[in-house]
Amino acid sequence: MRPRDWLRLASSPVTGNISKSLLTALGIAIGIAAVTLLTTLGQGVRQYVTDSFSQFGTRIIAVTPGHSETAGMAGGLLSSVRLLTLDDAEALARLPGTEWVVSNVQGSGPIRYGERVRSTEIIGTTPDFSKAWDFPLAMGKFLPDTGGNSPAVAVIGDKLHQELFNRKNPLGEFIRVGGQRFRVIGVMQPKGSTLGFDLDDMAYIPADRGLALFNREGLMEVDVVFSPNTTSEVMIKRIKAQLLRRHGQEDFTLTSQDEMLGSMNRILGMLTLGVTALGGISLLVGGVGIFTIMTTNLTERTAEIGLLRAIGCPRHQLLSLFLGEAIILSLFGAGIGIAITGVIVGLVSILVPEFPVQLQASTFFIAAGVAIVTGLLSGIWPAWKSSRLSPIEALRSE
Known part of the structure; x- marks a missing residue:
C-alpha cells in the first residue's frame, strides 16, 4: 500500500465526521492545554520570582526575630520572638x-x-x-x-x-x-x-x-x-x-537568598506536579474516548476490513491503519490544546507585559509525543482486533 493511500484510509474516518472527531479529541485537547499552559505559566512564575530576587543581588542573608525550624521563610514563632x-x-x-x-x-x-x-x-x-x-x-x-x-x-x-x-x-x-x-x-x-x-x-x-x-x-x-x-x-x-x-x-532566624529561592522552587515544583496529575487525568479521559470511538469504528467498518483482507491487505497494514487513525485523532486534540495555550499565553503577555511567559519549542514536541503515546495506547486493542478479523466473517457482516 502506497503511503498516500495509507494516509487517506487512516485519516478518512477522522475527516469524514469532524464533529464526532472534535468531541473525541476534546479530552486530549483539555489535557494537553492543562499541562502545557500551566507548565508554561509555572516556568514564567519561576523566572519572575528568580529575577525579582536576583535584581537585589544574591549575596544576602536575612535575619528575622524569633526562631523558626523551617528554613527559607522569614519570620519566627510568636512565642520565641526576641x-x-x-x-x-x-x-x-x-x-x-x-x-x-x-x-x-x-x-x-x-x-x-x-x-x-x-x-x-x-x-x-x-x-x-x-x-x-x-x-x-x-x-x-x-x-x-x-x-x-x-x-x-x-x-x-x-x-x-x-x-x-x-x-x-x-x-x-x-x-x-x-x-x-x-x-x-x-x-x-x-x-x-x-x-x-x-x-x-x-x-x-x-x-x-x-x-x-x-x-x-x-x-x-x-x-x-x-x-x-x-x-x-x-x-x-x-x-x-x-x-x-x-x-x-x-531566638532568631537566618535565611539566605538561596534558601528563599529553594523554598519557592519547591512550592512551584509541587504545584507543577499537581497540575501534571490533573492533566494526566484529562488525557486518560481523552484516551478512553479514543478507545471507545475506535471500537465503534471497528464495528462500523467490519465489511471494509473484510474487503481489504480479501484483496490481500496484510494484517500488519490493517494494524497500522487503525493505529494511525488513533494517532491522528490524538494529534488533532493536541493541536487544539496547543492553540488554546497559545491564545491564553498571548493574552497574558499583553495584559501583564512584565511577566516572562512564552511558549518554548520543546512544548510542541512534548505535546506531540504525549499525543502519539496516548493514541498508541488507546488504539492498540481495536487495531489488534481489526487485524485478527477473518475476511469471510467480516464480509458476511455486510
Whole structure:
C-alpha cells in the first residue's frame, strides 16, 4: 500500500465526521492545554520570582526575630520572638566579610503634602539601603548616617514624587509622614514593581524614626550583604555566633537568598506536579474516548476490513491503519490544546507585559509525543482486533 493511500484510509474516518472527531479529541485537547499552559505559566512564575530576587543581588542573608525550624521563610514563632535592635545591626556590620547591613521596619500610612494625601508604604531603614539593594537616586541624597537620634528627613519614590509634587523639585520641602513632619532630601529613580510591591510608591525614613512612628521596640528584619569573597555558609556561621553571644540563645532566624529561592522552587515544583496529575487525568479521559470511538469504528467498518483482507491487505497494514487513525485523532486534540495555550499565553503577555511567559519549542514536541503515546495506547486493542478479523466473517457482516 502506497503511503498516500495509507494516509487517506487512516485519516478518512477522522475527516469524514469532524464533529464526532472534535468531541473525541476534546479530552486530549483539555489535557494537553492543562499541562502545557500551566507548565508554561509555572516556568514564567519561576523566572519572575528568580529575577525579582536576583535584581537585589544574591549575596544576602536575612535575619528575622524569633526562631523558626523551617528554613527559607522569614519570620519566627510568636512565642520565641526576641527583639532585634539597631545595636544588633551595628554588631553585625563589624563582622569580617560584611559589605552592608540594612535595618528594616515598615508599615503603611498617609503621606501628606499641602492638600495632597497618599496612603503608601513607609520604610524605616538605614543609610546602606540604597547601595545594598541597588536603588539609585534621581536627585538629592539618601538617609544620612548619624549613628542614632536621626533628623526627621525622608526620601520618596518616583510615584510619590509624581502624585505629591507633580514632578516639581521637592528637595527641602516638608511632608507629613504618619502625622509627623519630615523634610524631603531625596527622590529615588523609577524601579517598577516586584512580587506585588510597587517599589516607586514608598517613602523612606531613618530606622529609629520608623521605630518611633510605628511604636515598635525592635526591627522587623536585618539584611546582611556579604562580600563576593565570602560564602553564605561562612557568613551564616559568623552571624549566628555573633547573635548567640549577644542574645544568649538562638531566638532568631537566618535565611539566605538561596534558601528563599529553594523554598519557592519547591512550592512551584509541587504545584507543577499537581497540575501534571490533573492533566494526566484529562488525557486518560481523552484516551478512553479514543478507545471507545475506535471500537465503534471497528464495528462500523467490519465489511471494509473484510474487503481489504480479501484483496490481500496484510494484517500488519490493517494494524497500522487503525493505529494511525488513533494517532491522528490524538494529534488533532493536541493541536487544539496547543492553540488554546497559545491564545491564553498571548493574552497574558499583553495584559501583564512584565511577566516572562512564552511558549518554548520543546512544548510542541512534548505535546506531540504525549499525543502519539496516548493514541498508541488507546488504539492498540481495536487495531489488534481489526487485524485478527477473518475476511469471510467480516464480509458476511455486510
